[in-house]
Amino acid sequence: MHRILTGMAAGAAGTTALNVVGYLDMAVRARPASDTPAETVRRSERLLGITRSGEDRDDDDVEHRRSAIGALLGVGSGLGVGALYGLAAPKLDGAPLIARGIIAGLTANIGTTAPMVALGVTDPRTWPISSWLSDLAPHLAYGIVTAATWDLMDPK
Numbered sequence: 001m002h003r004i005l006t007g008m009a010a011g012a013a014g015t016t017a018l019n020v021v022g023y024l025d026m027a028v029r030a031r032p033a034s035d036t037p038a039e040t041v042r043r044s045e046r047l048l049g050i051t052r053s054g055e056d057r058d059d060d061d062v063e064h065r066r067s068a069i070g071a072l073l074g075v076g077s078g079l080g081v082g083a084l085y086g087l088a089a090p091k092l093d094g095a096p097l098i099a100r101g102i103i104a105g106l107t108a109n110i111g112t113t114a115p116m117v118a119l120g121v122t123d124p125r126t127w128p129i130s131s132w133l134s135d136l137a138p139h140l141a142y143g144i145v146t147a148a149t150w151d152l153m154d155p156k
Helices: 002-029 036-048 060-092 097-118 129-153
Strands: none
Touching (some): 002 097, 060 097, 060 129, 097 129
């Protein structure tokens, strides 16, 4: 249990790094926030037969809630991948920090992109290079910070 909780704490630090890198990219390039998390929530609702409003309409309140739920799911993913990192850490012992960070970052990337692909929200095969960089850079920051934080908190 200690490894899971320590991994979740490391994942929380990684999630903060992911958000910082993503928001810096948005600030520097004047890039808008992605609507894919909210769209993923919308399609999940449809799949599960859930309606977010009494009349099943898409008003501003419903859209704001979807956006918030999408962001919360991202935080949950960061904590979950951190927990997995905590469980996998003994197997990764001895690997360089950068390698462990890349593994954690790619795991987080796949964990968040796969549901979007499965629901038809996005198709990475059609992304331009700028979209790949906008997606990979924050996830690699997540992974490196998660691995580094784990190292700082690991009682060994």
